[in-house]
Amino acid sequence: MRKNDQRRNALLDAAIEVLAGEGARGLTFRAVDAEAGTPTGTATNYFANRDDLLMQIADRVYQRWMPDEATWAAAETGPRDTAKVTELMRETVGRVAGFRSGYLAMLELRLEATRRPALRVVLTGRVRADMDANVSYHLKQGLPGDATSVRLLMLALNWLIVETLTLPELFAPEEVDELVVKAVERSLTVT
Template sequence: MRQNLARRAALVDAAIEVLARDGARGLTFRAVDTEADVPKGTASNYFANRDDLLNQAGRRIYERLRPDDATMEAISGGPATRERVAELVRDVLVRVTSFRTGYLALLELRLEATRRPALRALLTERVSEDVAANVSGHLASGLPGDADAVRMIYLAANWLVVERLTLPDVFPPDEAAELITALVERLLPPDGQG
């Protein structure tokens, strides 16, 4: 397998675009080569097989979705209030939906994971780590709410992302923001009470 890391990353990014546009069935080495604008046969020199390409795409999506250090620092600041939690969830919604193709590709990968044990294991590990990090970060920050509330917010926010990316007129941005505020207010105790 070839080792040019920049070329490999470009090919995996192209695979993400193909997944988002054409679905898992449309993900072929030839489609990736075309999307990356490289000579035919390039992707097959970098990936052992289609499963390898799918797994690499799954890893890369999470690399690109991970907030940078400045964003992480901004997240950890601010008052420990319900409004701050709602603000953070709204920020996540904006950040994730701004990488539209990545999240759509991730949805394709999740469906494909029902048929591919290695991909299922990769995504299960990655999502489990994300949930655990969200819970521990929330609890360590002193924000209101317990672990169950954080997990429920995580689940609701993820489905809201799906709605915003696939059927954006169901919950337009202003309504989505209001729903996040209502969700947080119903799940978390009032400020100063927990």
């Protein structure tokens, strides 16, 4: 397998676009090469097989979802209250939904995982690690709420993102914002 990380990431980014736009059936090495603008056969030099490509797509989406340093710095300033949690959740929903093709590709991967046990293991581990990291961060930062509050927020806001990306006319932007506010308020009062 080739080791050029920049080329691998470009191929993975192209694969994300293909998966989001064409679904799992449309995800072929030829389609990835075409989307990436690379010669036919390039993707086969970077991924052992289709399963390898699918598993690496999930990691690439999560890499691209990670907040930048300025976002991390802003998250760690100010009071540790409900308003801060709301600010963090607004930013998270905006950042994750802003990478529309990444989120849609992850939905496709989840569906594909129902038929591919190895992919299901990889995705379960990745999503569990993300959930655990979010819970740990929340608690270490001294934000209000407990582990269950964080999990409930993640579940609610993930589905809100699904609705905004797949049915964009369902909620106006101000309704999305209000739902984020209410999800935070209600999840934190449960504890």
